[in-house]
Amino acid sequence: MPNSKRRRLISRSAAASLAVALGATALAACGSSDSDSKTESGPVSLTYWTWTPGMDKVVDLWNKGQGKKDQITVTVKKQASGDSLVTKILTAHKAKKAPDLVQAEYQALPTLVSNDALADISKDVGDAKSKFASGVWQQTTLGTDAVYAVPQDIGPMMFYYRQDLFKKYGLTVPTTWEQFAETARALKKKAPDKDLTTFSANDSGLFAGLAQQAGAKWWTTSGDKWKVAINDAATKKVADFWGGLVKEGAVDNQPMYTPAWNKALNTGKQIAWVSAVWAPGTLTTAAPDTKGKWAMAPLPQWSAGDNVTGSWGGSSTAVTTDSAHQAAAAKFAAWLNTDGTALQALAKDSGIYPAATNAQTSGAFATPPAYFSNQSDFYTKAAAIAKTTAPSAWGPNVNVAYTTFNDAFGAAAKNKSDFTAALDKMQDATVADLKKQGFEVSE
Amino acid sequence: MTTARRKPYGVKGAPYAFLLPATVLFALFFALPIGYAVYLSFRKVHVSGLGLGSGARKEVWAGLENYTDALTDNELVDGALRVLGYGLIVVPVMLGLALLFALMLDSDKVRLAPVTRLAIFMPYAIPGVVAALLWGFLYLPDVSPFYYVLEKLHLPQPNLLDGGPLYLALSNIAVWGGTGFNMIVIYTSLQAIPAEVYEAAKLDGATPLQTALKIKIPMVAPSLVLTFFFSIIATLQVFSEPTTLHPLTNSVVTTWSPLMKVYQDAFRKGDIYQAAAEAAIIALATLVLSFGFLRAANRRQKQEAAR
Numbered sequence: 121m122p123n124s125k126r127r128r129l130i131s132r133s134a135a136a137s138l139a140v141a142l143g144a145t146a147l148a149a150c151g152s153s154d155s156d157s158k159t160e161s162g163p164v165s166l167t168y169w170t171w172t173p174g175m176d177k178v179v180d181l182w183n184k185g186q187g188k189k190d191q192i193t194v195t196v197k198k199q200a201s202g203d204s205l206v207t208k209i210l211t212a213h214k215a216k217k218a219p220d221l222v223q224a225e226y227q228a229l230p231t232l233v234s235n236d237a238l239a240d241i242s243k244d245v246g247d248a249k250s251k252f253a254s255g256v257w258q259q260t261t262l263g264t265d266a267v268y269a270v271p272q273d274i275g276p277m278m279f280y281y282r283q284d285l286f287k288k289y290g291l292t293v294p295t296t297w298e299q300f301a302e303t304a305r306a307l308k309k310k311a312p313d314k315d316l317t318t319f320s321a322n323d324s325g326l327f328a329g330l331a332q333q334a335g336a337k338w339w340t341t342s343g344d345k346w347k348v349a350i351n352d353a354a355t356k357k358v359a360d361f362w363g364g365l366v367k368e369g370a371v372d373n374q375p376m377y378t379p380a381w382n383k384a385l386n387t388g389k390q391i392a393w394v395s396a397v398w399a400p401g402t403l404t405t406a407a408p409d410t411k412g413k414w415a416m417a418p419l420p421q422w423s424a425g426d427n428v429t430g431s432w433g434g435s436s437t438a439v440t441t442d443s444a445h446q447a448a449a450a451k452f453a454a455w456l457n458t459d460g461t462a463l464q465a466l467a468k469d470s471g472i473y474p475a476a477t478n479a480q481t482s483g484a485f486a487t488p489p490a491y492f493s494n495q496s497d498f499y500t501k502a503a504a505i506a507k508t509t510a511p512s513a514w515g516p517n518v519n520v521a522y523t524t525f526n527d528a529f530g531a532a533a534k535n536k537s538d539f540t541a542a543l544d545k546m547q548d549a550t551v552a553d554l555k556k557q558g559f560e561v562s563e
Numbered sequence: 564m565t566t567a568r569r570k571p572y573g574v575k576g577a578p579y580a581f582l583l584p585a586t587v588l589f590a591l592f593f594a595l596p597i598g599y600a601v602y603l604s605f606r607k608v609h610v611s612g613l614g615l616g617s618g619a620r621k622e623v624w625a626g627l628e629n630y631t632d633a634l635t636d637n638e639l640v641d642g643a644l645r646v647l648g649y650g651l652i653v654v655p656v657m658l659g660l661a662l663l664f665a666l667m668l669d670s671d672k673v674r675l676a677p678v679t680r681l682a683i684f685m686p687y688a689i690p691g692v693v694a695a696l697l698w699g700f701l702y703l704p705d706v707s708p709f710y711y712v713l714e715k716l717h718l719p720q721p722n723l724l725d726g727g728p729l730y731l732a733l734s735n736i737a738v739w740g741g742t743g744f745n746m747i748v749i750y751t752s753l754q755a756i757p758a759e760v761y762e763a764a765k766l767d768g769a770t771p772l773q774t775a776l777k778i779k780i781p782m783v784a785p786s787l788v789l790t791f792f793f794s795i796i797a798t799l800q801v802f803s804e805p806t807t808l809h810p811l812t813n814s815v816v817t818t819w820s821p822l823m824k825v826y827q828d829a830f831r832k833g834d835i836y837q838a839a840a841e842a843a844i845i846a847l848a849t850l851v852l853s854f855g856f857l858r859a860a861n862r863r864q865k866q867e868a869a870r
Binding site: 203204206207210230231233234235236262264321322341344345346373374375377378379380383384389516517519520522523526527530531533534553556557558559560 | 607608609610611612613614615618619620700703704705706725810811812813814816817818827829830831832833834
């Protein structure tokens with residue numbers, strides 16, 4: 121049987137390659153954790169996980185100035201942004217090896233705190249509280265007496281539009297959402313192949329910010345129980361509004377941040393964007409040809425005369441429970457986000473919009489961003505808008521709500537179906553996850 | 564020769580000594596992580612109260628809860644069905660093309676064989692994520708040159724990133740990337756067929772088509788089995804293509820394939836226990852399917868050899 125030897129060889133090599141493939145998966149699943157927190161007295165050295173570009177330059181200022189005096193040296197370790205860093209921090213924390221300092225988005229703070237990864241630094245941050253708007257600061261306390269982080273940057277939401285095209289089509293800048301819908305319809309009538317904007321389901325932060333503006337409070341606590349109100353009246357209003365616009369075809373339903381989206385912005389196929397203060401950076405890369413043609417206005421309001429906005433993005437600096445030098449780390453976190461020179465450097469080298477109120481109009485923010493050179497009061501306006509940010513309410517499983525949003529609203533936008541059903545799905549998934557983890561949930 | 568007479572020292576232990584490095588590596592980097600993953604799949608977290616502050620979160624035994632959750636979860640089952648549909652397109656098309664190309668390259672009449680072979684193989688060298696991005700651009704109507712041409716010719720422009728065509732779009736990426744590799748495997752075993760077999764066929768008056776159907780294909784059957792086996796595993800583990808296309812369209816959900824669901828649960832929802840249980844189920848299904856196929860194929864070959 122000449123074939124049998126060959127056959128055995130084949131099945132063996134196949135088995136071997138299967139083993140290799142599985143082994144590779146297992147290895148990849150191992151993840152990585154590195155930390156070098158030292159426990160000696162005297163000079164202290166701290167590790168800082170952050171995704172902010174140019175942070176090493178800002179930290180250099182500390183290491184050569186204040187840090188040298190206090191014998192506290194900080195080392196930056198550049199990380200991937202957002203959700204993946206939360207996972208990495210939690211993994212490292214499991215091994216009790218999380219770095220001393222981490223960057224964390226506001227909505228991730230409850231998740232990190234509920235995993236006991238963040239230290240209470242209320243005693244070590246001095247009078248930092250006075251430097252921030254109360255709505256911003258409140259996000260770092262989770263409504264308790266503790267302080268789990270120092271705010272770094274914020275993302276107050278605004279309305280961006282093509283000034284020239286609004287003029288061309290005879291549109292006025294909407295100040296209410298009702299007008300926003302009318303504007304979208306008016307544009308469709310005048311130029312059927314154009315869209316005012318798109319409803320994108322691939323960034324949950326946008327929808328969360330819009331709900332926040334409408335007054336939604338997704339996670340609240342009463343006693344020892346969490347209450348989830350993702351499908352509350354305020355959020356339903358927002359979902360219905362966008363669902364209606366998508367259904368009647370007044371706005372597009374394709375996701376943002378795709379090559380097609382970039383092109384739509386760059387060629388004027390989409391002429392407005394509901395975004396946040398960081399939009400100039402995104403527009404610079406997405407729509408380079410339309411530089412100087414855009415303008416920024418406050419977000420449309422739910423009732424005329426209101427003056428409130430939501431936030432999309434923003435992050436803070438937190439100290440971990442694994443740090444052997446929590447007081448020193450907190451001192452650095454406070455310096456980084458409240459000291460004048462540090463904030464100047466953060467604006468210049470990292471391009472962030474500071475959470476500290478006095479830094480929002482000084483230094484780098486005295487002049488408008490290059491992309492908006494036509495709007496000289498860009499940052500004055502932005503600072504005024506930032507003050508109107510509605511309070512937010514984050515819970516311990518924002519990640520679950522966010523991922524469910526992606527799929528449920530993605531499908532609803534695609535099928536132009538009921539957005540309220542998608543919202544209920546988000547609510548149910550979030551409550552089910554809390555219950556599965558053992559949280560007490562009040563109905 | 565003195566060496567021949569000398570009593571071999573510790574010869575009994577020698578095989579074990581040689582085996583030791585492999586065994587240690589296997590245990591450390593293969594058995595241990597898998598064992599740990601299986602252990603995790605029977606655990607879960609339990610939070611008390613609001614879950615804020617220290618000591619509020621404990622890891623406890625979950626029994627089979629993660630497994631029952633995974634098996635009753637529509638998303639995982641839906642993902643498996645989607646991958647089944649995808650596999651039904653990918654595997655036959657890819658292997659059919661690979662066999663066809665291999666036979667064509669093996670025929671005497673083909674010119675520029677080395678160049679053609681390389682050209683067909685080349686896409687395999689392109690990383691999956693890059694290939695998916697590349698094709699993603701071509702599938703997006705607003706930036707794709709194909710759609711530009713279709714528009715100029717006033718032809719219908721199908722939406723490739725939705726519904727049924729989405730399966731074709733995803734399969735196309737896999738076929739484009741995988742055909743070359745499978746072709747090389749089949750082609751190599753075609754080259755190993757001794758020349759006298761062909762001579763005998765020629766003397767018997769076999770046409771090239773008959774030679775291909777009656778001699779070449781049966782003789783490369785073991786390679787076909789192997790490539791089929793690899794393809795099943797690759798299909799069950801499809802991850803990077805749909806993950807890369809996900810941000811481009813509302814139609815590719817974050818749990819499109821079972822492996823994406825595992826990733827989703829582990830790294831976006833932070834539930835490694837649930838993810839471990841799902842991974843264990845997928846690994847088991849892969850083993851059963853691929854080895855089941857291999858056994859079936861072997862049995863058939865044995866029967867044929869016995870005849």
